[in-house]
């Protein structure tokens with residue numbers, strides 16, 4: 001048996017390094033970026049402001065924000081070789097695999113030659129990721145080569161515009177913007193830690209981000225928002241949902257979108273996205289998805305004191321924005337590229353290769369068994 005205090009407990013509670021980027025579960029609502037509370041950032045700031053803050057340590061002034069938005073907008077176009085690669089990926093592919101491939105392909109065409117280029121590479125990935133996933137999606141699903149010059153000033157607007165082919169309304173634009181703010185950074189979660197481990201070998205930014213996308217893909221991490229939608233869509237009424245979820249808990253099934261490795265009582269991102277989900281639901285005249293989601297949330301708290309995490313109401317919010325479920329986790333990537341890249345830079349600024357030890361629990365030393373004796 002592995003000692004539960006060690007790897008068998010998923011390294012829970014262990015401090016694995018230092019960061020000046022973010023706190024999780026410590027002060028205020030529990031989540032801060034560079035000292036600013038997530039509720040203030042979600043209410044007042046745009047994603048580009050938050051990305052600037054995370055990268056540079058301070059909020060941008062108006063000129064800095066305008067320049068940063070213009071820079072990111074210039075970085076949305078994709079090289080023809082990337083577009084050709086995306087066109088060769090079938091509609092049946094998992095969009096997270098598409099993003100992993102798109103990121104890796106960019107690393108071949110526009111490699112990070114040395115670390116002095118790291119901020120430009122990070123910004124390029126911020127600009128390119130929405131284009132990568134939506135170029136592939138629109139080509140493979142609709143046969144359309146989407147125009148990546150949308151003229152949108154924000155990443156949120158660009159994502160929705162390229163996905164639908166028309167400019168989104170202001171409510172949807174701001175709702176997605178807030179979602180990107182909520183997903184931008186989250187300390188030493190599994191995908192960020194993946195990126196930092198990769199960075200600690202002095203590898204390049206594209207490799208770090210490609211690895212992080214692979215970690216985010218799993219349903220215990222970013223994939224939870226898609227799984228939450230699949231769950232909610234199974235039910236026709238709140239009562240049906242409540243009964244089914246009680247059954248799932250009795251069978252010890254995991255209900256995606258609930259619980260958290262660090263937060264113990266609530267996830268501060270949930271109240272924010274839940275309010276947006278309610279607002280968006282009213283806009284589209286929803287009478288099922290939001291009430292069913294609330295019923296699931298209630299039962300989870302009543303039965304197990306498990307609270308909805310950031311992913312659960314993101315499902316309803318994205319659904320009301322008309323975003324296909326398979327693109328939910330890729331939006332998480334578009335936002336979290338910022339956090340990953342900032343952690344890569346932070347790791348590089350004070351690096352020692354991350355190389356923990358394992359407690360050995362295998363056979364005792366023994367003599368080699370000759371082939372004839374096996």
Ligand SMILES: CC(C)(COP(=O)(O)OP(=O)(O)OC[C@H]1O[C@@H](n2cnc3c(N)ncnc32)[C@H](O)[C@@H]1OP(=O)(O)O)[C@@H](O)C(=O)NCCC(=O)NCCS
Pocket residue numbers: 219220221222224252253254255256257258259260261262306309310311
């Ligand atoms: C996030 C998660 C991986 C954290 O795992 P963890 O740190 O091991 O969770 P905890 O230690 O708090 O789990 C405590 C207990 O609650 C149970 N539990 C936790 N989350 C649960 C969920 N979503 N559904 C049902 N039971 C859950 C665990 O199985 C455990 O039960 P046990 O004591 O009988 O073994 C886990 O809550 C989970 O799998 N959630 C669903 C996936 C998800 O939403 N991921 C996105 C995270 S932002």
